[in-house]
Amino acid sequence: MIRLRDLGWTVGGATIVEDVSLDVREGEFVAFIGPNGAGKTSLFNLISGVNPASRGTVELDGTDITAEPVATRARRGLGRTFQTSSLWPGMTVADHVRLAAQAATGGSYRIWRRASGYQAQVRGVLDRTGLGHRAEALAGALSHGEKRKLELAVLLVGEPRLMLLDEPMAGVSAEEVPALTDLIRSLHRDEGRTVLMVEHHMDVLLGLADRIAVMHHGTLLALDTPAAVMSDATVQQAYLGEAL
Numbered sequence: 001m002i003r004l005r006d007l008g009w010t011v012g013g014a015t016i017v018e019d020v021s022l023d024v025r026e027g028e029f030v031a032f033i034g035p036n037g038a039g040k041t042s043l044f045n046l047i048s049g050v051n052p053a054s055r056g057t058v059e060l061d062g063t064d065i066t067a068e069p070v071a072t073r074a075r076r077g078l079g080r081t082f083q084t085s086s087l088w089p090g091m092t093v094a095d096h097v098r099l100a101a102q103a104a105t106g107g108s109y110r111i112w113r114r115a116s117g118y119q120a121q122v123r124g125v126l127d128r129t130g131l132g133h134r135a136e137a138l139a140g141a142l143s144h145g146e147k148r149k150l151e152l153a154v155l156l157v158g159e160p161r162l163m164l165l166d167e168p169m170a171g172v173s174a175e176e177v178p179a180l181t182d183l184i185r186s187l188h189r190d191e192g193r194t195v196l197m198v199e200h201h202m203d204v205l206l207g208l209a210d211r212i213a214v215m216h217h218g219t220l221l222a223l224d225t226p227a228a229v230m231s232d233a234t235v236q237q238a239y240l241g242e243a244l
Contacts, residue, residue, distance in 0.1 A: 089140025
């Protein structure tokens with residue numbers, strides 16, 4: 001599904017991401033861990049096109065997309081969420097998803113135009129993410145967990161085959177984490193979507209990931225099954241700090 005070869009990013013002489021190479025199979029779930037500043041989000045920015053790669057290549061389904069803009073990658077089926085919510089507090093939940101649906105099909109972005117043709121699609125996605133009962137609520141009134149679900153709903157309406165989730169549990173209360181975890185698990189296992197996810201909740205990752213990639217100082221330190229990574233002495237020293 002996705003292939004990275006010697007991918008790197010240098011800014012002002014400082015190397016942020018250095019020579020990362022990996023292959024992710026279709027339908028696989030790969031979690032990225034590492035200390036703050038390890039290059040995890042920067043790597044996602046290179047894969048999604050937010051930042052241009054200084055060197056190396058990104059291939060999606062065998063097509064080199066290294067030089068393609070974000071919108072083109074999205075049309076190819078690559079979707080992305082971010083660490084910080086970028087929702088409009090004064091807009092309803094349903095309108096967020098409707099605008100995303102219009103963007104995905106090349107329709108109008110005009111907020112005041114009620115596009116009835118998208119109603120079934122919007123309702124389906126909101127029900128899928130557990131937000132059907134919050135359709136008319138303003139985004140600013142949602143809990144952190146509901147906001148994360150809305151971000152996933154906005155992403156899902158574009159039918160991505162590859163999902164890059166950057167710390168989806170950030171700011172979410174402990175009570176809301178299980179439901180959000182179950183939703184992400186279902187999107188992966190039940191719908192067969194390929195998922196790359198950055199997350200600091202190790203207990204969440206161990207129940208979701210097929211493989212774990214460990215980033216350290218912009219490089220890929222390890223890539224293996226959760227059990228193998230957790231028992232790796234180098235990983236424990238660089239990131240975990242102690243044996244698990």
